[in-house]
Amino acid sequence: MPAQVHDLEDPLPPVIAADTSFLLVGVNGQDPRHPRARRLLDRMEVEGTVVMYCQHLLLLELWSACSGFVRTLRRPGELARLLTAAEVAGASGRGRLAAGDVPPSMEERYRLAVETFERLIGAQLADLETVSVRLSLGLLARARDSIFSHSLRSYDAVMLALADEAAAMTGTSRHLATFDRDFLAIDGLDLWGQAG
């Protein structure tokens, strides 16, 4: 039996694991999935849902996604808009940026994008009740089991292990907020965010 995909208005569980895709979409209004992520994040904020995430995994995935993002950006103005938005929200210590302020060096652009997205995601997490779980050998050992049993790649396997941990500690089902469709095939997993 595949994972159960929840409706946006279903009662939220008391604790839920959240992955990088969910948090990234939650801060990007132009992503077509944003309204779904935003609705859930707003509900989590109001209801005090405990959100579990792995900071180490989040950073590794964020750096990787930013690399591709910056590599394909054709207009410096897009990067300037990102940095300025973060500054306006108080998430950055920088002054307002114009397109001409974006450094020509790809390395510097990459650095700016990474630092800014780290702040944006950090600001989003600050609005929630959160538990940051370390990428420990114990978590990795659980993830390794998922690689074998579910044919998941390493990052996804860690997220499943995190959902397992949340469930084991609280006696609840395994809940995961994600836009990664690889999880749809996981038996007994409760998914949030994706359209059924």
Add this chain to the structure above:
Amino acid sequence: MTPSRQRRPATSAPPARTPAEAAERLRAAGYRVRHRASRKQGVVVELPSLLPYLFEEHGPQTPPQE
């Protein structure tokens, strides 16, 4: 890496029914539960989706074949 340990046995207590109960269980297990900031900090930006780049390293993993 050493062989994975068996999952810890489920607690005999009933499932946490509220976020407060879940937070209490997590604290008892040694986790630090961070409360939300008193002032909303989140911001939304308008940019092309980053998910295609994020998912470049995802997808099902093909098990090794004989």
